[in-house]
Amino acid sequence: MKEIKSIAALASRFGMLPGVGRKTALRYAHAVIDFTEQDVEAFCAALKEVKNSVRLCKVCGNYTDDEVCDLCASRQTKQICVVSYPKDVTAIERTGAFDGVYHVLHGTLSPMNNRTPDDLNIKSLLPRLSDAEEVIIATNPDVEGEATAVYLARLLKPLGVKVTRIAQGISMGSELEYADAVTLSQALGRRTAL
Ligand SMILES: [Zn+2]
Structure with a gap:
């Protein structure tokens, strides 16, 4: 036919x-x-x-239909959770276990794919640190996610902020997006200092 x-x-x-x-x-x-x-x-x-x-929140980089997203407008800013993609914010919000704000990188570092820190939404994170006590890095537990976490820890720790990584309750190589809410909230609860 x-x-x-x-x-x-x-x-x-x-x-x-x-x-x-x-x-x-x-x-x-x-x-x-x-x-x-x-x-x-x-x-x-x-x-x-x-x-x-839909555009990007000028503070955190998450999707919004306003200048600043609802979460940035209403949440405490002591804890900033750094994620790779807007869909990861959705996954963590689903757990109900986090009441801070987010920072969305829009990718991960990847030497293989020529993605450098300049390609990610990192610069706008730095001015946010003055109010923050802890930056929680919640990139995926895969090679690129780990490389990104290590890079961020090295960049942020000298600035005097506590940097933590969500626990590896989520198995290596899997994606945050697909982790169930219980696993993800446990991973958030059991985080380790970087
Ligand atoms: Zn925002």
């Missing part, structure tokens, strides 16, 4: 999403055919709205 161009085109768009393979992308494209006209319009509008309204 000849491929229908518009379906193939839409499927290739869905294929841009993380975790969506060819089969799933095609299933999604077929599902859109059954959408009402209104559903399709709402879908397009939602895509545009996210793209136009």
